[in-house]
Every structure is written in C-alpha cells, then in structure tokens.
Amino acid sequence: MGNVRKRGESARVAAKREREKRMVGEMIALWCHAKHGTRRGELCTECAELAAYACQRSDRCPFMEEKTFCSNCRVHCYRPEMREKIREVMRFAGPRMIFHHPVAALRHVYETQAERRRMRCEEAQ
Ligand SMILES: [Zn+2]
DSSP states (O other): OOOOOOTTOOHHHHHHHHHHHHHHHHHHHHHHHHHHOOOTTOOOHHHHHHHHHHHHHHHHOTTTTTOSOGGGOSSOOSOHHHHHHHHHHHHHHHHHHHHHOHHHHHHHHHHHHHHHHHHHHHHHO
16 A cells, blocks of 8 residues: 555645545454454455455545545446445444544544535536
8 A cells, every 4th residue: 555646636635545545444444353353453355355446446536636535426436346345334334433533534524514515516506
C-alpha cells in the first residue's frame, strides 16, 4: 500500500484518498476478525483480496475530489461480487466504527450527509 499521489492532485485530495483506504482497511479487519475468526491485525485470504481491491479502486478513483466515500459514489466502479462483499462489510462494520474510531466515523457520517444534500440539490435541478 504505497502513498500514491496523482499528478496535479492537491495534498487535501491525496490525504482523503489515504484516509479512505485506511478506513476501508479497518472496516474489513473488523469484519474479518468477527466473521472469519482471524486474529486482530490479520486478514484471511478472501478479505486480504477484498482489501487490496478496495485500495486499488481508491487509488484509481477519478472522483476523489468530489465524492466523500465509495459507498456514496454514484459511479460504482466495484465489480458486482466485490461490491456485494464490501456492502456487507460496511453494513457490519459501519456502526461499530463509532466505538473503535469515533472521530473518523463521525466525520464520515457528517461528510456523507453533506454529500447526500448536495446530490439531492443536483437532482432537483
Ligand atoms: Zn476474512
């Protein structure tokens, strides 16, 4: 997992990209520990693959500037089976992130709401 900085990308967007990757990684780790019985800090093969895939999607996402989080993105670049998996992980790990990482989770909730409002505005036009 390198620090991929796209050409011309602002430090703010790069930081957001890194934050998203870290957050998704933590959610997958929570899920894997609870569902697959792996030890904390470890991932089973399936989850490691999902984590690598999610990272890769974040690295390549051209909408990092505008969107807040992949689950919110209107482009949905995930392959269908990966999308199913990541949604399951989010449903499970999302509420639990409040306890593990309250600041990051609250920021995510706030940013998600802000984006929903913005998308509704755009749709109304
Ligand atoms: Zn797993």
